Amino acid sequence: MKRKREFATGLLFLAIATVFGQETPPPADNSKPDTKQDEQAAKAAPEPKANVVLGWSGWGLSGNENKFRQYATAPKGLFLKELTFAPTLNRHDAYLDIQSPWQDDYRLGGTIRLNNGSTYIKASDYRNRFFDVDPSVLQGSERHVSEGMIRQKITRDFGVSFQERFDRQEQHFAAPLDPLNQRTRIWTVAADGGLWKDGFVNLSYSDWRYWDRTQAISDTDTQSWTAGAMQQLGDTLSFHGGYTQSLIKLPAAGQTNKVELWTFGGTWLLNNDTTIIGEGRSEKLTLPTVDDAYDRARDSLRGRIVHNFGSGWSGQFGYDRLALERVNTDHTFVDTPKLHTFDVQFGGRLSPSVRITASGSRMTMQGGAGMETDDPRALYWRNRWSGEVKLDASNDLMNGYLVFGIHEDRNDVRDVHVRNQNLTFGASFQAKPELEFYFESSYDLWSGVTSDPNNPNLNQYFPDGTTFTVGSNWTIDSKTYATANYTLFNTSNDNPLGLPGGNVRGNFFTGSIHYKTPAGFELGLTFSPWQYSDRLYQGMGYNTGLVQLTAKARF
């Protein structure tokens, strides 16, 4: 491991040394620099730019703060909403982006490009604080990610890179679920690019480590090597192939699992209207860690033909075959199920202003796997199909759209099928170039049906839901700009167990107005009266009158 680290560190130093040792970018291959254009380029170089946005925010919150903070924590009090700075210097440029520092949720990021992008350095650090939605007193959860990468071009088309990401997650849940306190770190060193005409190679090594601070999940170290190549022949054909080997080590158990993967594929532009695509992969898994059933092999083949029929109409047809070797629970025999999936898609214009796209797919399973559960009937879906139609119509003033999708999973052995239908439609209307209205409505309908006498109420656990949104964007004059949006979601749930989170409704209005002062500052006011309610559990709901004031300056 130490040697691998040294190798990665060496590459990093090589990249850095190359940056500072590089006086000029790689030479051009077929022409001399144009002096006049260089002079002009210097004049055209972008000026340094900075944005600063200061803000004040109040939540006006009553009720379940945990639900309000389920995904994120909004800024509170006086805060620096945004600071961006984009300096440029001759062949170099950079971008610095700071959002809400010192708040619960913040993001710091930056990029540096040197020598017209020959060297690219990127780094970021961000934190997100949130809560389980249960209204009981809970410790907050937090995710904190730090990542960085450097890429250095060695030639015009070939470069080396190193990237590292460190992800810390500490989550607390309502009883009886145990907390999660984990760390994942992944670093990757890679060399990729073109070394010969129309060719591309990639070599990479990555190390992924997982630690569970609660000691409940095994610490894991996954080391992966990848090698691949791609070659383009003429303008019309490319093919590629690759190999990856991963060693998944569980130090506590003293076990090493191995996964090998071969891939190959190609794309052939048969003519200007027809494209043929083929891909295959073969995966072998050796998993001594697993005591029950697992796949020891997965082989897939995919083919697709895409054709433009002219007049804006096109179609495609695809086939995907997945063959598996699945070792059963007591490792005494191997099942060989095969999954066949066909899909088709057509799209085109019904008229100059109306476009339609229709697609469908069907998956069937051949063979299958033996079950060693109490009930030996198959547990998996043997048939799946889906279809979708999209209609989009527009003219200079209006745009309307409708999307209808349907998906069904079937297990005939247990006579069970689950169906989801989704209808989304909406429109926007440009009353004036400065004023737009829009709305959208979406219906998510589910059904789950089985004739199994032990499961008469399955459908009660497949609730439907609707969302609706309406709003307007209005540039009142050259100094004033306003937006308004109202979003509603509502679930229709039989909820036979009377659980929280099943019968909920959300009303979210957000209005904002921005004004540009004669001195060039931009002032903003956002008002968000939000209401969330659970019809069965009053304590789950919240009300908020979130207010945010901002002032923006550009330098």
Next chain:
Amino acid sequence: MQLGKLALAAAASLSLLTGAVFQGAKQSKSLPLSLFSQAKAEDFLGDKKCAECHDDVAAHFSESAHATYMHAAGLPLDKQGCEACHGPGSFHVREDNAQVISYTKISPKEVSDACLRCHGDLMKKPHWQSEAHARAGVSCVACHQIHPREDVNVVGGDRNLVKKQVFAAVKESNHLLKADEPTLCNGCHKAEVAQFRQNSHHPIPEGRMLCSDCHSIHPTNADRLKVATTKEKCVSCHGDIAGPFAFEHDPVAGWTGGGCAECHRPHGSNNPTLLRSFSRGLCAQCHTEKGANHHPGHSCWEAGCHVAIHGSNTSSLFLSR
């Protein structure tokens, strides 16, 4: 045996495809590549000449990320400044048969041909044409803007255009994109974006994630060659479910086809934790015999029983981690 069959199929496919190269190579070059192949050094007039008529565009182009690259010393003439994309200036200004590459008029395929003249180190042309967006006729300029207009998100702007943003908390885009990611994706993927408005969702409306955190919008050459060996997309954040576990749950392990999506809807759901069904109905859709008689009145995991449903090292029934 399976590997042998695959290798045979691969060899046959490659033979077939290699034979076709010669036919493909005969195809004549269409616009925009044809303009560059016809041009001589003196046909490139330089940005200054372009700015004489297109001063408004030239003024904003310096704000583009492209500006830094396209004015690099040593670049070939046909990859410098305005003419790198729009073709040699002399073809545009000549009186008879004036030609320029206008990205609002050429086909999506021709747009990608033009962009890949420089971005071939990221994607090969056939590679891009095999991607879902290209197959659907979506070109680079459907999402990217090369020379940014006056920022429409600034109050007023120079055109008083309305600001369109799907989710207000999402950070404004960089100048190479026409809008922030969810707003751009919503242009075509309305139903998927609508799911983010449901009660349970990945935190895109809150601005804590972007579509590209999960989706490779245009995977690069390197991305295509990096082959995933695990449930890579989900476990890059949810490391606790990566496994392998002593006791794997079949749908999580992936052989039934859907992987994590067997139980979760990644964009949004009416049910808590992105589940596609509520409470014990999620389990009972497969384990039908457990629907009514197995500890009735309780949910499967919230009751503290099957709490390690993603996989366990201690319990074949997933009763503990």
